[in-house]
Amino acid sequence: MATTKVIGILFLCVILLHGICSVEYAEAAKFCTQNCDPRVSFMTCPFRGPNKKSFPKCINCCGASKGCKLFSEDGSLLCTGT
Numbered sequence: 001m002a003t004t005k006v007i008g009i010l011f012l013c014v015i016l017l018h019g020i021c022s023v024e025y026a027e028a029a030k031f032c033t034q035n036c037d038p039r040v041s042f043m044t045c046p047f048r049g050p051n052k053k054s055f056p057k058c059i060n061c062c063g064a065s066k067g068c069k070l071f072s073e074d075g076s077l078l079c080t081g082t
Contacts, residue, residue, distance in 0.1 A: 032062035041073040 036058035043054055045068040064070055064081030072078055 032060065034058075034063075035060055037061065037070070037078070039072050039078055040070045043068050043070045045069075 037060040061079035
């Protein structure tokens with residue numbers, strides 16, 4: 001009888017830990033729409049080198065890689081990828 005209670009408690013602990021880990025993973029996951037932001041003219045990314053511009057056909061602030069900066073046609077910063 002005591003063994004059954006211990007197994008039951010362990011089972012509940014595993015379920016709780018699994019739920020906590022799932023929530024943390026869900027918060028870390030990044031969900032972005034595939035919408036193109038028409039304001040974006042060019043972008044720069046730290047991994048491509050300083051001030052090296054790229055001209056993506058379809059990008060938005062959410063879809064930009066971490067550290068990449070999206071700029072409008074007049075050169076003003078729209079956002080930085082996270």
